[in-house]
Amino acid sequence: MNSHKTYTVAEAQNKLESYCAYQERCHKEVRQKLRDMKMIPEAIDMIMVHLIEHNFLNEERFAKAFVSGKFRIKKWGKNRLVRELKFREISKYSIDTALKEIDLDDYYKTLDELVQKRTAQVKETNIYKKKKKVADYLLYRGWESHLVYEKMNEYIT
Incomplete structure (x- = not known):
């Protein structure tokens, strides 16, 4: 016997309205959720259009x-x-x-705080190794390299 629940389009639509109302979702996430619910492509498209038209999905x-x-x-x-x-x-x-939407002053201030915090955390006496460790940490978090190196040169000398 097949144990997964099947949904009518209306049921699936209601479920997805709640899913989208709970927190912002991207189209990819919602499509995947509908596929996981075993909805057919035509139903998925219908529900996606409904969610977009009714501003559940933006x-x-x-x-x-x-x-x-x-x-x-x-x-x-x-x-x-x-x-x-x-x-x-x-x-x-x-x-x-x-x-x-990101305020540039906040952006630079946040980078400044991160550099200071990470510099204090990294217990490394070799200045080049220390700079590399701090830089790797920030680059992994997606900070632009020119900003990272500029900031680090203020704090690690």
Whole structure:
């Protein structure tokens, strides 16, 4: 016997409305959820159109929420934000719009704090090794290399 639940289009649509209302979602995520629910492609397209038309799904709004959250909480730099949004198949337009929401003063201040904090954490006497460790940490988090090296030269001399 097949144990997975089957859904009518209306049931699936209601379920996905709740799913999208709970937190911002990207199109890719919602499509995958519908596929996991074993919905046929025609039903998926119908539900996607409904969610977009009724503003449950909005790529630009998703991108803005994603960028602001990951920047504020995880302190990711722009490179990492762009990479993660591209992975979620977000359009270049929505990515650019979302990145414009980041206040540049906040952006530089956050980088400054991260460099100071990481510099204090890295217990390395060799200055070149120390710089590499601090830089690797920041580059992994998506901070632009020219900004990272500029900042590090202020704090590690």
